Amino acid sequence: MSDLHGSRVLLGVTGGIAAYKAALLARLLVGAGATVDPVLTRGAGRFVGAATFEGITGRPVRDEVWQDIPGETHVALGRAADVAIVYPATANVIAKLAGGHADDLLTTTLLAATCPLLVAPAMHTEMWEHPATRDNIAVLCRRGVDVVGPAVGRLMGGDLGAGRLVEPDEAFERLVAQLRAARSRADDLAGRRVLVTAGGTHEPLDPVRFLGNRSSGKMGFAIAAAAAARGAKVDLVAAPSALPTPPGVERHDVTTARQMHDAVFALVDVVDVVVKAAAVADFRPADVASSKVKKSDGAPRLELVANPDILADLGARRAEGHPRPFLVGFAAETDDVEDNARAKLTRKNADLLVVNDVGATDAGFGVDTNRVVILGRDGSRTEVELAAKSAVADRVLDEVVGRLPAS
Known part of the structure; x- marks a missing residue:
């Protein structure tokens, strides 16, 4: 049996010239044993008729919120789906999804759905490259939506460029992978x-100023959220951040490296896994002024002293015979990225080290996407291409789960 056998797939079709390919995707899904619920926008109906999808799927096609209210509302459709895909997804519908609009059956249903969602963009190159579309795609990625494509190829009118809908078999394989991953991750922690x-x-200099870094906390918060969604009891030790606490996570707020060290070691004996995603200051001022340092006093002379190394101290504890917790470190590098990270992995006695090049503009500090390499103490190397930090978080946890001893 296929991974889709017995699954229920919500197939959203929007108004683009490539809408005909959705019929081919529907045939692949039905052939794999899935129940397919087609939901068409009004624009889609101008390209491909409802009868086509009803004939392929054996299911009624819905295109209005007001249809069949006693039978199956938009909320019921959304709740019933194991996975959803919008194929093709126009720029207009992508904007609606990013903004949380619900002005037709498809957007209303997707707003009520809690299953994994794939979006397959299809539009002219200029529309795909417009800053508004790119911002909307970034919003969806940040929420964990999987975006497949667009491909580069022949477009309507004979143009050639980015914006072509990915082929049905590629969308099918991506959808299968999403569903397989969602099932394997359910409660695996x-x-x-x-x-x-x-x-x-x-690290305070005086009551007003501090030494800090550019970390936003987004990667660590994403890992905490993903671990909670996978069934773990999660403690989040957070340096100053305006990010909301993820659902199901117990948050412990700290400010300095020493406070973070104390908070971690207060919990180390009761946790199974530690993921050290924080950017911890290596040094702090030796002396903190009790009142604000005035400009008129001249530039202060700073003497710095080393902060405790939390990951190294956790690794040293392991070396002393403590079998747990499983240790995951992060390395933000700019030069000789993997060589430096591999050395850090050995030096800190960690099980995994997640390394990223913070010199990149689309990954690392302050942005919603990341690309990383996960290095294992066993010599393994897993490369994660550019993706939403929520998706990267799950990839990191996949590596953790595969190495944890049986509970």
Whole structure:
């Protein structure tokens, strides 16, 4: 049996010239044993008729919120789906999804759905490259939506460029992978306790100023959210951050590296996994002024002293015979990225080290996407291409789950 056998797929079709390909995708899904619920926008109906999808799927086609209210509302459609895909997704519908609009059956249903969602953009190159579309795609990625394509190829009117809908077989394989991953991750951390550190610590100079870094905490918060969604009891030790606490996560706020060290070691004996995603200050001022340093007093002379190394101290504890917790470190590098990270992995006695090049503009500090390499103490190397930090978080946890001893 295929991974889709017995699954229910919500197939959203929007008004683009490539809408005919959705019929081919529907045939692949039905052939794999899935129940397919087609939901067409009014624009889609101008390109491909409802009868086509009803004939392929054996299911009624819905295109209005007001249809069949006693039978199956938009809320019921959204709740019933195991996975959803919008194929093709126009720029207009992508904008609606990013803005949370619900002005037709498709957007209303997707707003009520809690299953994994794939979006397959299809539009002219100029529309795809417009800043508004790119911003909307970034919003969807940040929420964990999987975006497949667009491909580069022949477009309507004979143009050639980015914006072509990916072929049905590629969309099908991506959808299968999403559903497989969602099923394998469901509660795979149940019964485990995971501690995550996030954000950049602040080291005070005086009551007003501090030494800090550019970390936003987004990666660590994403890992905490993903671990909770997978059934773990999660403790999040957070440096100063305006990010909201993820659902199901117990948050412990700290400011300095020493406070973070104390918070981590207060919990280390009761957790199974520690993910050290925080950007912890290596040094702090030796002396903190009790009142604001005035400009008129001249430039202050700073003497810095080393902060405790939380990951190294956790690794040293492991070396002393403590079998847990499983240790995951992060390395933000700019030069000789993997060589430096591999050395850090050995030096800190960690199980995994997640390294990223913070010199990149689309990954690392302050943005919603990341690309990383996950290095294992066993010599393994897993490369994660550019993706939403929520998706990267799950890839990191996949590597953790595969290495945890049986509980």
